[in-house]
Amino acid sequence: xSHNKFVIADTHFSHEGVTRFLRAxxxxxxxxxxxxxxxxxxxxxxNEVVKPHxxxxxxxxxxxxxxxxxxxxxxxxxxxLIKGNHDIFPxxxxxxxxxxxxxxxxxxxxxxxxxxxHPESTERVTANVHxxxxxxxxxxxxxxxxxRYYCVSxxxxxxxxxxxxxxxxxIKWSLTD
Numbered sequence: 001x002s003h004n005k006f007v008i009a010d011t012h013f014s015h016e017g018v019t020r021f022l023r024a025x026x027x028x029x030x031x032x033x034x035x036x037x038x039x040x041x042x043x044x045x046x047n048e049v050v051k052p053h054x055x056x057x058x059x060x061x062x063x064x065x066x067x068x069x070x071x072x073x074x075x076x077x078x079x080x081l082i083k084g085n086h087d088i089f090p091x092x093x094x095x096x097x098x099x100x101x102x103x104x105x106x107x108x109x110x111x112x113x114x115x116x117x118h119p120e121s122t123e124r125v126t127a128n129v130h131x132x133x134x135x136x137x138x139x140x141x142x143x144x145x146x147x148r149y150y151c152v153s154x155x156x157x158x159x160x161x162x163x164x165x166x167x168x169x170x171i172k173w174s175l176t177d
Contacts, residue, residue, distance in 0.1 A: 006161035009059035009131020010153040014068040023135045045160035050076040059131040060084020060114030072097040084114035122148045127171045147174045
């Protein structure tokens with residue numbers, strides 16, 4: 001059976017603080033006022049696009065507390081965790097929810113990571129698909145966006161997993177434009 005591949009980062013399920021974070025311009029980073037509404041919307045959005053046989057690469061910062069991991073059972077798809085800076089629990093806590101757990105992953109000539117990789121590490125790949133920086137961008141020294149980086153934090157992808165083919169299409173289009 002064929003399956004689609006998806007990617008998403010920084011779900012921060014049940015993280016109260018993320019509902020209060022602000023963007024650089026002072027607007028709310030996420031539209032919800034509490035974690036219950038946020039979690040339910042994220043689960044609904046996820047299951048609208050991901051089918052049970054699809055593969056989803058979660059690029060870190062899944063939950064803030066181990067007791068919140070069971071929400072992952074409500075999400076369609078077979079999940080691979082690329083650990084983030086908040087994914088600090090013992091490996092055995094994550095194993096029931098993920099097919100694989102990695103520090104980073106290379107797929108179709110792209111690096112997937114939680115934190116953006118060093119620019120010198122992008123020399124042998126097309127680009128770096130990452131999370132961690134939420135609504136910000138990786139910048140070049142002149143202050144413009146570095147197109148070798150593509151952030152899939154939930155705030156950047158409409159709070160739902162995005163198809164891998166769409167991510168690679170967008171990156172290739174921006175690099176050739």
